[in-house]
Amino acid sequence: MTTIADVARAAGVSVSTVSYALSGRRPISAETRERIQAAIDELGYRPHAGARSLASRQTRVMALAAPLRTDLYVPVIMQFVAAVATAARAHDHDVLLLMNDEGPAGLERVAGGSMVDAFVVMDVATNDPRLPVLRRLREPTVLIGLPGRADGLSCVDLDWEAAGRLAVQHLVDHGHTAVALVGPPPAAYERGTTYAHRFRTGFETAAAETGIRGLAVPCEPSHDGLGASLARVDTEQPGTTGFVVHNEPVVGTLLHALRGSGREVPHDVSVLAVGPHELAEGQAVRLTSIGIPADEIGALAVEMVADLLAGRSPQTTLVAPRLVERDSCAHRSDSSAGV
């Protein structure tokens, strides 16, 4: 293994000069810099991360606490993970992966061992037990999601409430007066994951404000689960012509079920999906959808980590939802709202 001393010797300078050449923390003559760089290239020198972290008290690694749940849509989770990892590299950081099954103890372990400089935490619940721990740690934290109280911690997330409103508004604009939300599984609501609540709140608020009928039903992500939810809608709110699906796994199933019950999309009913655009586009009818900008949010999270590391104060950022029109929402020119 080649060390900084080897490089110094080869370049005919002192170790401190090599160190400063590397960090740029003090002026080095162009000529010296070149000799050093040549030595580094020739020897294939790589600073020892452990030695560096010991001396400098920073690791250039950030921890990413990612969820491991079956009631979450995995492709989106993975997109967040990939976005954070990629953005971290762009900031010359690596990512230490923490699976949430370790809980608060895992965060303490990693922080206590000085393994990371900061935390990015996904899947935060209203009263997440990790929050008090994170506040106490000296390493800064960015939450992907929005807990009940965010004080002292940075947060980034989609503005789910605005997304819920946007969905309803789009259907209202198309003349719908009875809309249903096929939401996440009950478990997602019960767990206190705020995005489920926030979307639903936006949905219900907008329905109330625009004076249309709106019904939100949770949905288990299976063929039968969707069947049950759809039955509830048909029973509790007959005449529903607009569907919002905030439950990726059942998007395709919903389409088939509607068709199976004689309702053509978009001729008889409109469907608006919330989820990845690829999902929306891969269906029998290309679905109008509100995307989840995981790449953007992941990159923002890392940006905010950098801010905190630079000494700036925690902040909360909500990303505005964006709707892409495709082929699943049609105008209802007449006033008939029967099935």
Added chain:
Amino acid sequence: MTTIADVARAAGVSVSTVSYALSGRRPISAETRERIQAAIDELGYRPHAGARSLASRQTRVMALAAPLRTDLYVPVIMQFVAAVATAARAHDHDVLLLMNDEGPAGLERVAGGSMVDAFVVMDVATNDPRLPVLRRLREPTVLIGLPGRADGLSCVDLDWEAAGRLAVQHLVDHGHTAVALVGPPPAAYERGTTYAHRFRTGFETAAAETGIRGLAVPCEPSHDGLGASLARVDTEQPGTTGFVVHNEPVVGTLLHALRGSGREVPHDVSVLAVGPHELAEGQAVRLTSIGIPADEIGALAVEMVADLLAGRSPQTTLVAPRLVERDSCAHRSDSSAGV
């Protein structure tokens, strides 16, 4: 921050004694051990990972190179990642996440900086450019997958060829004489990902050996993609009564398409899926399926890392496929094979 010296002082022993008490590398009297443990608990001491890796030349971190492709079924990838992360923790290791977009350079960077003790690499292709690099590195590697030549590296994977044979055999056992494989997208074959080839080889070999008709068609993971593939099957091999789907995203779509063309499952045609059991169970008809034991393979990978770290030689392990019977494969008692 509390250091080993603080602990030593509090316990009234030397630093080396604390170190040895922690590592267990030399006998410590029960009484001393207790005093040390008490001091550790009281002070909340955590060894500094960087200092430790500097002195001991090992990090207790393993790198996990995970793919970032859109043509892979993400839930399964994630299951591998979770399995490796969990197993790593069970071996007192952490996981540094590498997204494959960095390629061989990322591996060299991380190894050169002494950030990890070993590598677990997913999504290996026949002539993966990372292989020569990994062979050269001093850190041992375990591949999840099977490259063209595995010499010098450990490998774990599902025995995909056996899986392909198992699928055909199951359909043959149920009296089918014309079976089709709806496989992964062309990109998966072209990339040289061996699992696609191996499954297909097993499928075709078994079909040939049992003397039945067998047709393998790749399939783009979308509604239209499935439509195209199904059309090929109907044209090139009319009378097909057994379908093997090795393409998770289109499983549901295939079911609907068959139904749409007047073929009931399992009455008219049998369908056998390859993929997670939850996927198979969430369909309109509960599908007989061959699972992908990601948890088992991930755990094995970590086990093999531990073996290599302990000085044992590289080895290759192929996990036998397991088939779970559900409701999508029926016996064809007569000899009619018409659509």
Added chain:
DNA sequence: TTGAAAGCGGTACCAT
């Protein structure tokens, strides 16, 4: 069974 001290490979202060 325990202690003292020499590294491990960097960083950054103090000099020049």
Added chain:
DNA sequence: ATGGTACCGCTTTCAA
């Protein structure tokens, strides 16, 4: 602009 060197916190000889 550059060099010398005292740490950073831990592991592991060497000694007792």
